[in-house]
Amino acid sequence: MTPGFDVVVVGAGPGGMAAAIAAEAGRRVCLLDDNAGPGGQIWRGYRAETAGKYPHGAGFRRWAERLQRSGCEVWMGWQAIDHPAPGLLRLERAGERRDVEFRNLIVATGARERFLPFPGWTLPGVMGVGGLHALVKGGLDARGKRVVLAGSGPLLLAVGAGLASAGARVEGIYEQAPLARLARLAISLLGQPGKLLEGARYRLRALGAAYRTGVWVVRAEGGGRVESVTLTDGRKQWRVECAWLGCGFNLVPNLELPRLLGCRIAEGFVAVDRMQQSSVPGVACVGELTGVGGLEKALVEGQIAGLAAAGRIAEALALEPRRRRLQQFAERLERAFALRAELRTLATAETLVCRCEDVSNAALEGCANWRAAKLHTRCGMGACQGRVCGAAAEFLFGWENTSARPPAFPAAVSTLAAGMDAFGLATESTNNGPHSEMPPASVFAD
Amino acid sequence: MSESCSITVNGKPMRMAAGASVAAAVMLAGEPCRFSVSGEARGPLCGMGICMECRATVDGVPHRRTCQLACAEGMEVVTG
Numbered sequence A: 001m002t003p004g005f006d007v008v009v010v011g012a013g014p015g016g017m018a019a020a021i022a023a024e025a026g027r028r029v030c031l032l033d034d035n036a037g038p039g040g041q042i043w044r045g046y047r048a049e050t051a052g053k054y055p056h057g058a059g060f061r062r063w064a065e066r067l068q069r070s071g072c073e074v075w076m077g078w079q080a081i082d083h084p085a086p087g088l089l090r091l092e093r094a095g096e097r098r099d100v101e102f103r104n105l106i107v108a109t110g111a112r113e114r115f116l117p118f119p120g121w122t123l124p125g126v127m128g129v130g131g132l133h134a135l136v137k138g139g140l141d142a143r144g145k146r147v148v149l150a151g152s153g154p155l156l157l158a159v160g161a162g163l164a165s166a167g168a169r170v171e172g173i174y175e176q177a178p179l180a181r182l183a184r185l186a187i188s189l190l191g192q193p194g195k196l197l198e199g200a201r202y203r204l205r206a207l208g209a210a211y212r213t214g215v216w217v218v219r220a221e222g223g224g225r226v227e228s229v230t231l232t233d234g235r236k237q238w239r240v241e242c243a244w245l246g247c248g249f250n251l252v253p254n255l256e257l258p259r260l261l262g263c264r265i266a267e268g269f270v271a272v273d274r275m276q277q278s279s280v281p282g283v284a285c286v287g288e289l290t291g292v293g294g295l296e297k298a299l300v301e302g303q304i305a306g307l308a309a310a311g312r313i314a315e316a317l318a319l320e321p322r323r324r325r326l327q328q329f330a331e332r333l334e335r336a337f338a339l340r341a342e343l344r345t346l347a348t349a350e351t352l353v354c355r356c357e358d359v360s361n362a363a364l365e366g367c368a369n370w371r372a373a374k375l376h377t378r379c380g381m382g383a384c385q386g387r388v389c390g391a392a393a394e395f396l397f398g399w400e401n402t403s404a405r406p407p408a409f410p411a412a413v414s415t416l417a418a419g420m421d422a423f424g425l426a427t428e429s430t431n432n433g434p435h436s437e438m439p440p441a442s443v444f445a446d
Numbered sequence B: 001m002s003e004s005c006s007i008t009v010n011g012k013p014m015r016m017a018a019g020a021s022v023a024a025a026v027m028l029a030g031e032p033c034r035f036s037v038s039g040e041a042r043g044p045l046c047g048m049g050i051c052m053e054c055r056a057t058v059d060g061v062p063h064r065r066t067c068q069l070a071c072a073e074g075m076e077v078v079t080g
Helices: A014-025 A057-070 A129-137 A155-165 A179-189 A195-207 A256-261 A295-309 A313-318 A320-336 A341-345 A370-377 A389-397 A413-418 B022-028
Strands: A004-010 A029-033 A073-076 A079-085 A088-093 A096-107 A111-113 A146-152 A169-175 A211-213 A216-221 A228-232 A237-241 A244-249 A251-253 A283-285 A352-354 B004-009 B012-017 B055-058 B061-065 B076-078
Touching: A004 A014, A004 A295, A014 A029, A014 A057, A014 A096, A014 A295, A029 A096, A057 A295, A079 A256, A096 A256, A096 A295, A096 A413, A111 A129, A129 A146, A129 A155, A129 A244, A129 B022, A146 A155, A146 A216, A146 A228, A155 A169, A155 A211, A155 A244, A169 A237, A179 A320, A216 A244, A256 A283, A283 A295, A295 A313, A295 A320, A313 A320, A341 A389, A352 A389, A370 A389, B004 B022, B012 B022, B022 B055, B022 B076
Parallel strands: A004 A029, A004 A096, A029 A073, A096 A283, A146 A169, A146 A244, A169 A211, B004 B076
Antiparallel strands: A079 A088, A088 A096, A111 A251, A216 A228, A228 A237, B004 B012, B055 B061, B055 B076
């Protein structure tokens, strides 16, 4: 029998954990996530017992304990892959399929880093800024490693401080945005959530790492893995040796599931009303999906959506002023860290744009749009399904990717076949073993 | 993370903290995770399960995203 809930929450980061408080009002709630434990990216790998030692750890402990007390069911390791019928979500874990029914759905799938192609960006040792931090949080020993961080966004500072604390030698942190814009941001915040930035900057100064603005990466070089990075301030170029380069350009929302559900997207984010409701009845979206604003915004929006789903409208409305302030903060961040045009010229003709199908920049020239690029070059048709090159192509060429079709995430062939039962297309799924991470057959046709 | 476990990466024994990701073990072993369709060596990129660059064969199962997978005693990881 298909399990059913009043509220299903997809994504157990801060937004999803906060949304799960709908369970406190007696609603039957299920919180699910692809990861091994709740916390999302900012609280990645945190455990309630030891969280106090880590940045924002007290907040994690408070929400984790509240989640545990709420009576919410927590399903970890499950990936939402399809929305086969209204009120129904299809999930997969390690080759196993499960459907779940919902009355209300709260989507809190968060964001990923935007990666931009430059010569050498595919070398091992070149990672995202948050990517490198996640790996270090996941047990990668950073002690004594020479690290350069480059790109854009508040994450650079937070990760720089985190890596320095983990024992890395942070050779430099290079923000592409000009100082003047960041100074305006700092003034406009007047000690609001920007305190976080200041805190990170202070810690960095104490740890002796340089933070420079108006500087961006030109190329990475090395034999078989990254050994150095060349940077520029637009006038001169210089080289810095490093074992790891963390490079990411702000965050982009994970819109695959909202798109599949049919939620209206406006200017790159899910359009929502005051109660976080999307254009699809019964579907709310929270956190980075509605504007990249970080932890506080996700928590407030998650609570609003959770309260709304539980019918506690007055309490949800009481949070609205904070929500508005945090959304304005997100908009200010977006303006301050807007990407400079020079970043569009980093990739040479040979530089790969699509890392899954190894499609070069030159091969994409002459393509009119994202669809044409997919048809003619296979750009965006590999294992990541355009999650990396899609955001790059949008910035480089202005191509918008509006397509949405199941599966929302690579799934086992057996899972997909099982979904065809209703049409008599497949009787029994042919299970060839635990193809837990096996993308659709078409992805690996090579 | 005081407990630890032993795994192998391409036959090389590695001692990892309990709960450490397999991707971290592969990086510490100095191995690329996979080779791209044109033969480039690749390592982890996003660290959060979306880029698919860290795929490797774990205990005989191909295409595991090693950044989303915790090390477990006796695990055999084969890259490339």
